[in-house]
Amino acid sequence: MRLFTKTNRFIRFLLCASVILLCVANTSALSIPKAESCANDFAGVLSSKTKTHIQKTSDALYKKCKIPVVVATIKSLEGEDISNYAIEMARKWQIAQKDSKKGILILLAVEDREIRIEVSDGLEGVLNDAKAGRIIRQFGTPLKENDYNLGIMQIFDAIVAEVEEPGSVVQDEDTFSKEDLITAFFVILILALSFIATSKSKRNRFWGTSYNTGGSWGGFGSSSSSGGSSFGSGGSFGGGSSFSGGGASSKF
Amino acid sequence: MMKNMKTGTKILCCLVIVILICGGYIISTRNKLVGQEQETKQVFANVQVYLQRRNDLIPNLVNTVKGYAKHEEEVFNAVTEARQNMINAKTPEETVQADAALSSAVGRLLAIAESYPDLKAKENFLELQDELAGTENRIAVARKDANEKVTAYNTSIKLFPKNIVAKMFGFNELPLFEADSNAKTVPAVSFN
Numbered sequence: 001m002r003l004f005t006k007t008n009r010f011i012r013f014l015l016c017a018s019v020i021l022l023c024v025a026n027t028s029a030l031s032i033p034k035a036e037s038c039a040n041d042f043a044g045v046l047s048s049k050t051k052t053h054i055q056k057t058s059d060a061l062y063k064k065c066k067i068p069v070v071v072a073t074i075k076s077l078e079g080e081d082i083s084n085y086a087i088e089m090a091r092k093w094q095i096a097q098k099d100s101k102k103g104i105l106i107l108l109a110v111e112d113r114e115i116r117i118e119v120s121d122g123l124e125g126v127l128n129d130a131k132a133g134r135i136i137r138q139f140g141t142p143l144k145e146n147d148y149n150l151g152i153m154q155i156f157d158a159i160v161a162e163v164e165e166p167g168s169v170v171q172d173e174d175t176f177s178k179e180d181l182i183t184a185f186f187v188i189l190i191l192a193l194s195f196i197a198t199s200k201s202k203r204n205r206f207w208g209t210s211y212n213t214g215g216s217w218g219g220f221g222s223s224s225s226s227g228g229s230s231f232g233s234g235g236s237f238g239g240g241s242s243f244s245g246g247g248a249s250s251k252f
Numbered sequence: 253m254m255k256n257m258k259t260g261t262k263i264l265c266c267l268v269i270v271i272l273i274c275g276g277y278i279i280s281t282r283n284k285l286v287g288q289e290q291e292t293k294q295v296f297a298n299v300q301v302y303l304q305r306r307n308d309l310i311p312n313l314v315n316t317v318k319g320y321a322k323h324e325e326e327v328f329n330a331v332t333e334a335r336q337n338m339i340n341a342k343t344p345e346e347t348v349q350a351d352a353a354l355s356s357a358v359g360r361l362l363a364i365a366e367s368y369p370d371l372k373a374k375e376n377f378l379e380l381q382d383e384l385a386g387t388e389n390r391i392a393v394a395r396k397d398a399n400e401k402v403t404a405y406n407t408s409i410k411l412f413p414k415n416i417v418a419k420m421f422g423f424n425e426l427p428l429f430e431a432d433s434n435a436k437t438v439p440a441v442s443f444n
Contacts, residue, residue, distance in 0.1 A: 247386060248382045248386060
């Protein structure tokens with residue numbers, strides 16, 4: 001009888017482990033390329049003029065408002081839903097700012113003839129789903145005639161204008177750096193205490209917590225490398241993940 | 253006698269050290285599990301927030317469609333009823349069922365619009381559709397995140413030696429959200 005329950009438990013463990021492995025396999029099945037700049041033309045459909053324009057405008061906007069607007073074109077979604085692909089990409093690239101949670105990804109899937117504007121949590125007030133949809137409808141019309149340069153440029157410019165509009169608050173850096181200092185102090189204090197007090201596994205736990213309270217992503221890559229101790233402590237992103245599926249997409 | 257005392261002290265010291273290490277491990281594991289449980293509850297709460305948001309959006313959508321397609325009473329009633337069931341749902345199973353019914357009813361409501369060109373051309377309707385699609389997407393993302401968290405949590409309370417601590421403090425397995433295929437029934441907006 002005892003043996004039976006033990007085997008049972010072992011089977012359950014095996015099942016659980018395989019579910020996790022499947023999840024991991026699923027998330028990594030999407031081969032999302034690495035970000036190169038603000039204009040990532042993986043599909044090779046944008047002219048160098050468009051790319052330069054995007055890069056320059058994006059840089060200027062980032063300097064002014066600390067809001068990254070990133071453009072990516074891909075050939076194919078590889079059968080994935082565009083909203084899933086966009087959120088994976090935005091999370092993997094950690095586009096959103098750590099503290100303000102602001103960032104935008106414009107994703108064009110050429111062969112699937114789909115476009116998506118992925119908006120982070122921090123910008124929902126400025127660019128809600130309805131506005132994102134309207135921008136695609138109003139400015140994305142050249143996409144229908146396969147004029148990707150004009151279509152992307154118009155959508156990009158509209159988004160930048162919308163974000164720049166008075167009312168979208170510019171970040172006050174001082175308060176944030178102060179908060180960071182306090183957080184860092186506590187993290188060091190806790191780390192030191194835990195190091196003295198207990199074993200190695202506990203230290204890992206506190207690393208995990210500091211990632212989460214910092215409001216950063218954690219991201220797939222970074223958290224799994226920081227956790228390291230078991231399935232439980234690593235492998236998931238922080239509570240404050242800044243992209244939660246806002247934005248709009250459309251076929252063209 | 254002297255020698256005996258020494259062995260006794262040695263054993264005592266060893267015991268104290270073992271107890272300290274075990275205690276430290278138990279406390280740290282317990283704290284960690286509490287943290288994980290809280291995180292999991294947080295993502296569950298996110299799902300609820302977005303479900304509520306969808307419930308708030310639906311009456312607007314129904315009213316907008318009503319203005320153009322008056323005689324589709326049956327669909328309007330189905331949506332209203334499904335929304336009410338969703339609001340009244342208490343248990344997770346009820347929520348899952350109500351959610352599926354609501355998603356399919358809203359899908360039918362949006363499908364109606366296809367046969368009313370005036371409605372389809374209306375910016376107000378299109379924006380509502382965007383909001384709804386966005387909310388559905390958020391629900392799907394939040395569910396996926398929640399399931400990942402729940403799986404990680406459930407695994408860690410089952411694995412040795414954490415399962416001992418988990419049993420000691422009564423950490424129970426949490427349920428996963430059902431497969432969220434229904435959340436995807438809202439058609440993608442086309443601007444043809």
